[in-house]
Amino acid sequence: MPAPARTPDSAAPPALSARAVTKRYGTLVANDAIDLDVRPGEILALLGENGAGKSTLVKILSGLVRPDSGEVLVGGRPLPDGDPQAARAAGIGVVHQHFMLVPDMTATENVALAEGANGRYDAASIRARLVEIGERHGMPVRPDVPVETLPVGERQRIEILKCLLRDARVLLFDEPSAVLSPAEWDRLAEVLAALAASGLAIVLITHKLGEIAAVADRCTVIRGGRVVDTVEVGSTPPEELARMMVGRDVVLRTERPLVAPGPVVLDVSGLALRAYRGDRDLGPVDLQVRGGEVLGIAGVEGNGQSELADLISGVRSPTSGSVTVTARTGRGPGRTGTIAEDRHADGLALPLSVTDNLMMRAIGERVFSRLGVLRPARIRRHCADLVARFDVRTTGLDTPVASLSGGNQQKIVLAREMHGEPDLLVAAQPTRGLDVGAIEFVHSQINAHKAAGGATVLVSAELDEIFALSDRIAVMSSGRVVAVLDAADATRDRIGELMAAGREGATS
Structure with missing residues (x-):
């Protein structure tokens, strides 16, 4: 403006x-x-x-x-x-x-x-x-x-x-x-x-x-x-x-890769949460996301997007309905990686070290422990590799995460959650508070996950981000999914109308 x-x-x-x-x-x-x-x-x-x-x-x-x-x-x-x-x-x-x-x-x-x-x-x-x-x-x-x-x-x-x-x-x-x-x-x-x-x-x-x-x-x-x-x-x-x-050229507009959709990875059926904000109910929500697809969730803050992300990622339990995550191959249960909306409160243990935060999900893997005894050398090699691959700027693996910049903190969340190639990535406000260089990196990781056949649910208050990354866009209003649009058919004005009005019936 x-x-x-x-x-x-x-x-x-x-x-x-x-x-x-x-x-x-x-x-x-x-x-x-x-x-x-x-x-x-x-x-x-x-x-x-x-x-x-x-x-x-x-x-x-x-x-x-x-x-x-x-x-x-x-x-x-x-x-x-x-x-x-x-x-x-x-x-x-x-x-x-x-x-x-x-x-x-x-x-x-x-x-x-x-x-x-x-x-x-x-x-x-x-x-x-x-x-x-x-x-x-x-x-x-x-x-x-x-x-x-x-x-x-x-x-x-x-x-x-x-x-x-x-x-x-x-x-x-x-x-x-x-x-x-x-x-x-x-x-x-x-x-x-x-x-x-x-x-x-x-x-x-x-x-x-x-x-x-x-x-x-x-x-x-x-x-x-x-x-x-x-x-x-x-x-x-x-x-x-x-x-x-x-200090270098930066890609300000993300190009969305075109990927042939794979099997259904996420199946949300009749998902509901009573009184998620006082007297407001969430759902019921029915959605599907396929491998190689990014579903963007758009809506004015407070209309249920955050709660939907929590339900899909298992942070909250629904009042009714189900969430099923299937491996991107279409066989067997799938694994979910989560980029929490508030990285300080929910995504990181700020007083702990880079190593501690990177290992939170992987510490129980056999390669890092045996009979309950940790294997420090393997842990440090793994963390050093993640720091290098995700370009985390830190003075060392023992550095408290609280002392890092917001962009580097978010890279640690990404590195931890993307380890092991999750089938579903739930990314809630993944670039909030980040600079253009860090945003470019986060977008590249989401696109790489998509290109490898992973499914992504993207919740973002930035409509430009929704349009840049999403193949389909679900619009939420008053706790309901009021429409799901193909990205090619969506416009800012149309999304804005749906956010405000919320009169269309949910589709999937």
């Missing part, structure tokens, strides 16, 4: 600057002499791969981390190092990817907590200010409802309003769309443009080229902790931005 016409004053002094900011963690140089400027009324995109140093820079700019050298300036004045209260007082606000809200508190109570009321606050005054600023900036919120019951987009608006209530003049958005649906991102894009038009300086930290094209004026690209260049977005093709970010 194009941003409203804005004309940031390129001659105006920067609202926020970084000068030769450097930060090391042992031998790792997270930020290497980074220079950055953002002016009032401007949206500056900060683009980089997972692990490029974006998050470290955000923490330095917001006072959460003290740089080893260099300085941060607000309105031309140096900001004290490692002092978040000074950063907030200087007008810097941060909207984090993972919201800093107390779930069972209301929006009003969360704002009061953020403002530090020392146990006493004027609820009516804070509520009135929250409502007034929300309406002024086109970000209405419900002030008296526990935030855990609110949709993700409204929770994000509360985070933004928390900053505006503290008179923020610079807003740092750290991967703001990672938790949003496409429609919620479109709404946020309008909000960002309006905030910039009102004179705020905005830094948008992202790895999504489409978001940059939609709202940003300039883009600073960092790779390996260093600034590659700062360019005007309107005159820089997406392919060039991707090349600067990754």
Whole structure:
């Protein structure tokens, strides 16, 4: 969605600057002499791969981390190092990817907590200010409802309003769309443009080229902790931005391989789950997926896609119905690999090592243990091979997975789940939070699984991803599969209509 016409004053002094900011963690140089400027009324995109140093820079700019050298300036004045209260007082606000809200508190109570009321606050005054600023900036919120019951987009608006209530003049958005649906991102894009038009300086930290094209004026690209260049977005093709970010040419559009369908691998019959979200029921769902086929599941978040993926992969038990997975040869039971929607909560044990996470499913295989005794040499050789094959960037097999970038964490999930060539792959939001290089890799693995005769169920909030990979697309609305379309016959408008209306009967 194009941003409203804005004309940031390129001659105006920067609202926020970084000068030769450097930060090391042992031998790792997270930020290497980074220079950055953002002016009032401007949206500056900060683009980089997972692990490029974006998050470290955000923490330095917001006072959460003290740089080893260099300085941060607000309105031309140096900001004290490692002092978040000074950063907030200087007008810097941060909207984090993972919201800093107390779930069972209301929006009003969360704002009061953020403002530090020392146990006493004027609820009516804070509520009135929250409502007034929300309406002024086109970000209405419900002030008296526990935030855990609110949709993700409204929770994000509360985070933004928390900053505006503290008179923020610079807003740092750290991967703001990672938790949003496409429609919620479109709404946020309008909000960002309006905030910039009102004179705020905005830094948008992202790895999504489409978001940059939609709202940003300039883009600073960092790779390996260093600034590659700062360019005007309107005159820089997406392919060039991707090349600067990754350091090589990147395929931005995935070509779907054409594979002759094999035997039925997944057979879902009468699958139902009662009250999966309060009073909403899932199903009954009837679906089949053949070997060499990708079935995409599209729908607005909360309409049963996540629960359907859990039922198919065996994470949840259905109220009724059945899921049958057959080997891709058509004979005997099949094996399922699962890419969990939330890799942090369900896909990985973050404090454990790369080896531990890679071996979770394979540890009982005879090649890795004998009579209950592990065979460490074989385990390490196996893990080293997976790390090499899946291009996992890690300092070693004993490195805690929590210290890796999101893209490398997802590669570990892929390596573990693809080991042994599963007959069915259930991929739920497989590229959420990943940069274009990591997305390209994940897509290539899904396509390779398909080309080898495996079946795939792909659940994604990214319609571009659904269209790029799917042979057929099932649309879900209110817990039901309302239509299954051949990819050749599907359009964005048609899928959008089905998501919203949900009136067609399910087909398979």
